[in-house]
Amino acid sequence: MAIAAAVIVPVGLLFFVSGLIVNLIQAICFVLIRPISKNTYRRINRVVVEWLWLELVWLFDWWAGKEHALLISNHRSDIDWLVGWVLAL
Numbered sequence: 642m643a644i645a646a647a648v649i650v651p652v653g654l655l656f657f658v659s660g661l662i663v664n665l666i667q668a669i670c671f672v673l674i675r676p677i678s679k680n681t682y683r684r685i686n687r688v689v690v691e692w693l694w695l696e697l698v699w700l701f702d703w704w705a706g707k708e709h710a711l712l713i714s715n716h717r718s719d720i721d722w723l724v725g726w727v728l729a730l
Contacts, residue, residue, distance in 0.1 A: 652700050663693045698723050 666689050675682040698719050 656697060656700065659696055660693060663689055694719055 667686055670682055670685050670689075674685065701723055
């Protein structure tokens with residue numbers, strides 16, 4: 642149990658801190674870029690949020706280790722795949 646806490650707590654803190662950084666980037670872009678071009682703001686925001694969710698996918702993939710599995714799913718979203726991977730573990 643202590644080993645799980647030793648892994649999960651730092652991973653949770655990493656995701657929390659990176660979420661704060663993403664929110665800071667979003668706030669700066671909202672103030673500086675959105676008044677000039679909403680389309681550019683939306684593109685930048687989409688990429689930044691995608692980085693945050695891809696970090697979550699990477700963390701769970703790293704946590705899974707080197708186990709081999711075959712998972713076939715018809716979902717298109719990264720989060721759907723993430724949930725499937727976690728359940729497959």
